[in-house]
Each structure stands twice: as structure tokens, then as C-alpha cells.
Amino acid sequence: xxxxxxxxxxxxxxxxxxxxxxxxxxxxxxxxxxxxxxxxxxxxxxxxxxxxxxxxxxxxxxxxxxxxxxxxxxxxxxxxxxxxxxxxxxxxxxxxxxxxxxxxxxxxxxxxxxxxxxxxxxxxxxxxxxxxxxxxxxxxxxxxxxxx
Numbered sequence: 001x002x003x004x005x006x007x008x009x010x011x012x013x014x015x016x017x018x019x020x021x022x023x024x025x026x027x028x029x030x031x032x033x034x035x036x037x038x039x040x041x042x043x044x045x046x047x048x049x050x051x052x053x054x055x056x057x058x059x060x061x062x063x064x065x066x067x068x069x070x071x072x073x074x075x076x077x078x079x080x081x082x083x084x085x086x087x088x089x090x091x092x093x094x095x096x097x098x099x100x101x102x103x104x105x106x107x108x109x110x111x112x113x114x115x116x117x118x119x120x121x122x123x124x125x126x127x128x129x130x131x132x133x134x135x136x137x138x139x140x141x142x143x144x145x146x147x148x
Contacts, residue, residue, distance in 0.1 A: 008062040013100035021053035057116040
């Protein structure tokens with residue numbers, strides 16, 4: 001399609017294997033850069049990446065020529081390989097098999113970006129499980145929505 005117009009914001013959440021605290025402050029900038037580079041290589045435009053020691057949030061524009069499964073697989077593979085190859089983690093670095101993928105409307109892209117930037121502050125008062133439950137509810141996937 002030559003006249004394809006597409007602008008889809010994706011909010012992706014990746015957790016470390018068994019939610020182990022593997023993303024130490026020393027490797028965090030390198031990991032975030034690796035994820036941004038991987039997105040760029042796949043034709044996606046990274047907007048914001050941040051997280052804590054056990055998970056990371058990414059906001060990016062989707063490349064309509066790629067599937068989300070392909071993008072996520074490449075992100076996980078390249079970043080884990082880099083961390084392990086460079087021996088940057090005391091334990092073997094890996095990602096959980098699942099992830100959270102949420103479409104974000106244009107009018108909420110900046111709000112999502114700000115939310116991602118505030119991850120360290122958010123997790124002073126909120127566990128990952130509480131945060132993820134809240135995000136599921138925001139997207140109509142929470143327990144209260146299922147009961148309706």
C-alpha cells in the first residue's frame with residue numbers, strides 16, 4: 001500500500017524473568033538504549049522508555065509493516081543477549097514470556113509518556129502488581145470490567 005496512513009502508539013510493558021530485580025541502575029541506561037535501538041532498527045519510533053529493577057515501560061510508534069509479536073520477540077532477544085554477552089548482570093538476564101501491549105490514542109500519548117517518565121516515583125507507593133492491575137482496568141481488562 002503506497003497511500004497507507006498509520007499512527008499507532010503502543011505502550012509495552014516487559015517484566016524480567018520471575019520479576020527478579022535484574023535491571024540495576026548501572027545497566028539501566030544501556031538496556032534502555034538497546035531497546036530504543038532495537039525499536040528503531042525495526043522501523044518503530046521510540047518515544048519514551050523507563051522502568052524499575054523488575055520491569056520496563058516503552059512508548060513507541062508502531063511500524064505497520066511489522067507484527068507486535070515480531071517486535072517484542074526482537075526486543076527481548078536483543079536486549080537479553082546484550083546484557084548476558086557483556087556480563088552486565090550478576091544473574092542470567094531474561095524476560096518473562098508474557099508482556100502487556102496497549103494501544104494509546106493520540107490524545108493520551110503525552111500523558112502516557114509522562115506516566116512512564118515517573119516510574120521510579122510511582123513505585124515508591126505501588127507494587128508492580130498493583131500498577132499492572134490499574135493499567136488493565138484503564139484499558140477495560142480489569143476484574144471490575146469482567147464482572148459487568
